[in-house]
Amino acid sequence: MSGARRLPTGKVPAEVLRRFVFPYCGVPCDRVLQGPGVGEDAAVIEMGDSVLIAKANPITGAEGRIGWLAVHINANDVASCGASPRWFLAIVLLPEGADESLLENIMIDIHDACCEVGASLIGGHTEITPNLDRPIIAGFMMGEVSKEKYVTTGGAKVGDLIILTKYAGIEGTGILATDLAGILKGKVSNAFLKKASEMLRQISVVPEALKAVEEGGVHSLHTPTEGGLLNGVWEMTEAADIGAVIYEEEVPMADETMHVCQALDIDPLKLMGSGALLIVAEQDRTDHLIKALNEIGVKASVIGRTTVKKEGRILVKRDGSKVIIEAVHQDEVYRILDQYC
């Protein structure tokens, strides 16, 4: 074990994936159009004239409606390839002492979310697992789209505009407002706290992802998750091997997120970001795209543009100063929960 480094809590960093995960991929298969890669939301497999999109994501730390979250997190990644989520499998691991009602509530939540995204639950595995202190769900979503229509995170091109739907930090705001409600109570008004705790309801990006692909001109879709918007931008530019400029003042932020982040002294741009979709699109299609998204009730804002790689990945702060956007090794949610729990 000498020389082997301990890993930080949360998603494993990209450089660790590159060294210890991606080299071990079994038998090469030329029907795999997109395999494992930094920032890639899902795998793409050739199936005649269409492609199958497949993604696996767990829910390991959330409280509340974990079955519902497991479906939406996976559906988001499948939709971020331009595909409708269709078929879901769930591995449900329950702690010892769990009863039938816990299982039924999780299954009702899975059912509800599957209905919301248009997917069928087609299989899985349910067990009582020793030495767990809460349920864990491993979700696996498959979707389908014609071969001409799928997009990957790495498809972004130099000179595109970068759009963000809804707000930065939706997921993290919802988690913190729930898990740290006691600490936030004195610092944030009850009304804001309640609204913040309900933000997870906005987590699905399936409608906007499918609408964007339908409208055309989209080169890349990506869901910022752990590490928030900045990590999402880093992953997208890394996957596409390009640079980017993001303007902080253009990044839409919900009032609830600002209040929660000020109260806890955390950076909303590094806060779990599911609920917002990064859309990288041809410059002259952007106005049309934003209008189309608004028409289905989804707010969308241009937050920056892509550049050649040598210009770097830059965040222009509100005061005009520039900072380099790097991989975010620990999401603000983990940092702050470590501090308070």
Added chain:
Amino acid sequence: MSGARRLPTGKVPAEVLRRFVFPYCGVPCDRVLQGPGVGEDAAVIEMGDSVLIAKANPITGAEGRIGWLAVHINANDVASCGASPRWFLAIVLLPEGADESLLENIMIDIHDACCEVGASLIGGHTEITPNLDRPIIAGFMMGEVSKEKYVTTGGAKVGDLIILTKYAGIEGTGILATDLAGILKGKVSNAFLKKASEMLRQISVVPEALKAVEEGGVHSLHTPTEGGLLNGVWEMTEAADIGAVIYEEEVPMADETMHVCQALDIDPLKLMGSGALLIVAEQDRTDHLIKALNEIGVKASVIGRTTVKKEGRILVKRDGSKVIIEAVHQDEVYRILDQYC
């Protein structure tokens, strides 16, 4: 929570699945040819002239080569539908304090097993998860076969013969010989204990499943897992809505399994059974099938036959007495580990 019953450790019982899991399946989809069902090894989705087979299984309790096991357990279920395992996704959850070498060893094991079954690792998710005391892997395997060739567990017909490949209790023997080595040392010779601990190497049933389907005349394939051979037979007959007679004296058992089971006073027929495949086939194809399996180096034995449901599911013991085969609610591995650990 009043009236809600606590669930036993291990796989959730069939009657619980029927009440609390199967009713919640999201949006119905007519391309799903096989969805969730008791004893069904995997889901089957129509894809033009072929079908996609998908399965999700976790490894939550094993020591040793868990990455390798995760691939094989899922590959077995896909092959039990008659399909070659092709595409694998892995969710790897590591405990806090885990280092890079643990991750790399798991990935090497996943790679090795993928190469053994002919699959590609195409995606997944790796994270450090708080409050775990060991790694957990959730595996997802997909495979493909032509629409005419796939089989389901429920396809067994009355009047078929029931074949078992290799031996009963392979997986459980391997686990107990490893996890309870200290206790077994005085009771079983070192040579047997070593051989027993190596039995997990025989866990793949992919070669025999694909060979059996290729030869034809196969109505059902099923891998007995938790609850051992008897639970596997119960699941198969339940899925097909038929009866069966199994002859204890015809069930092949490795000497290592017999020694370990005698030493711990456990029933080898209720011992985790991965490594053996139940093949239910037309009576007049059975001799040919067994010969074909022997030719690829796989031992295969007729252990009983299927009957109409009203004749029940019967085990004829060595002394001629008959007992009813029922669902096994707790595998012998869990019972005995509870006792000793």
